[in-house]
Amino acid sequence: MITAEALTKNYGVKRAVDSVSFTVQPGKVTGFLGPNGAGKSTTMRMIVGLDRPSTGTVTVNGRKYGEHAAPLREVGALLEAKSVHKSRSARTHLRSLAATHSIPNARVDEVIELTGLSAVATKKVGGFSLGMGQRLGIAVALLGDPQTLILDEPVNGLDPEGVQWVRHLARQQAAQGKTVFISSHLMSEMALTADHLIIIGRGRIIADAPIEQVISGQNLPTARVKTDDADALMNALLGENIQVTRLDAETISVVGLDGRTIAQRALDHNILLHELTPQQQSLEEAYMALTQNDVEYHSSLGQQAFAGTNGKQA
Numbered sequence: 001m002i003t004a005e006a007l008t009k010n011y012g013v014k015r016a017v018d019s020v021s022f023t024v025q026p027g028k029v030t031g032f033l034g035p036n037g038a039g040k041s042t043t044m045r046m047i048v049g050l051d052r053p054s055t056g057t058v059t060v061n062g063r064k065y066g067e068h069a070a071p072l073r074e075v076g077a078l079l080e081a082k083s084v085h086k087s088r089s090a091r092t093h094l095r096s097l098a099a100t101h102s103i104p105n106a107r108v109d110e111v112i113e114l115t116g117l118s119a120v121a122t123k124k125v126g127g128f129s130l131g132m133g134q135r136l137g138i139a140v141a142l143l144g145d146p147q148t149l150i151l152d153e154p155v156n157g158l159d160p161e162g163v164q165w166v167r168h169l170a171r172q173q174a175a176q177g178k179t180v181f182i183s184s185h186l187m188s189e190m191a192l193t194a195d196h197l198i199i200i201g202r203g204r205i206i207a208d209a210p211i212e213q214v215i216s217g218q219n220l221p222t223a224r225v226k227t228d229d230a231d232a233l234m235n236a237l238l239g240e241n242i243q244v245t246r247l248d249a250e251t252i253s254v255v256g257l258d259g260r261t262i263a264q265r266a267l268d269h270n271i272l273l274h275e276l277t278p279q280q281q282s283l284e285e286a287y288m289a290l291t292q293n294d295v296e297y298h299s300s301l302g303q304q305a306f307a308g309t310n311g312k313q314a
């Protein structure tokens with residue numbers, strides 16, 4: 001279990017993490033979501049002692065990371081920008097880490113096999129692709145067969161097979177009773193992987209709940225609409241707390257308006273609808289609604305074109 005209490009990190013005048021308190025429970029996959037710069041990596045780095053909290057505490061199974069006798073066996077972490085000797089092979093890198101924790105070489109071979117690195121185990125790490133580097137990072141995280149796994153953007157750079165593999169790995173580890181904490185920007189993938197979500201925005205917790213509750217908690221009416229004049233319909237539907245997303249040339253998704261209101265607005269603007277289907281809100285839509293006031297880095301294109309929406313354009 002990971003326990004954060006009033007955890008805060010300041011970088012100069014910038015407060016990256018602002019008094020967050022949460023627990024990450026064993027036996028579940030907990031997704032850690034938030035816009036760019038929200039504080040996810042900083043929080044994860046504090047969990048494994050790579051950053052010192054300005055105030056507050058974070059522990060893993062009741063102890064600070066550095067207080068564990070064999071941290072690799074307790075917590076496995078994939079974090080950005082791991083330092084790796086580029087001239088070493090993947091196997092040598094893993095063996096040297098294993099040696100510091102009295103982990104047998106047989107376990108190194110096991111994680112190489114598990115992470116699909118067998119064919120490149122003797123190749124120099126410096127020549128690895130982004131995806132192979134991610135697999136090696138995950139191999140390092142798994143090396144000590146830790147009770148707690150922390151993965152920062154693990155599917156970054158992975159091919160579809162790799163993405164699916166990370167999902168199965170996370171589910172499998174949680175099923176074994178382990179604590180699994182994963183950050184990601186891939187909502188569709190998170191929806192398939194996580195049991196519980198912690199959402200952070202501008203350093204503060206916005207939501208901490210089971211995934212179904214995060215989705216239904218927004219409880220906003222959602223519909224998919226087809227029309228020959230999607231641009232005109234999008235303009236007709238714009239408004240506060242309404243998200244309009246272009247799905248293809250003639251299809252848009254609307255969150256925040258019921259079917260009758262959408263039909264009435266279309267009628268008022270003389271726009272023909274040829275399909276209007278109520279939808280179950282997706283995690284992505286719930287996430288966009290939750291974080292819309294906490295996004296620090298907007299694209300100017302999205303803002304100008306569809307202020308108040310999540311503005312995906314054809």
Ligand SMILES: Nc1ncnc2c1ncn2[C@@H]1O[C@H](COP(=O)(O)OP(=O)(O)OP(=O)(O)O)[C@@H](O)[C@H]1O
Nearest residue numbers: 011014015016034035036037038039040041042043
């Ligand atoms: N070493 C640092 N020095 C100064 N500011 C930092 C440092 N590390 C992070 N920050 C700032 O702290 C804030 C949180 O950054 P962090 O990397 O934790 O966000 P994140 O949620 O992981 O973002 P992303 O999704 O883009 O990876 C950002 O505003 C970032 O610019």
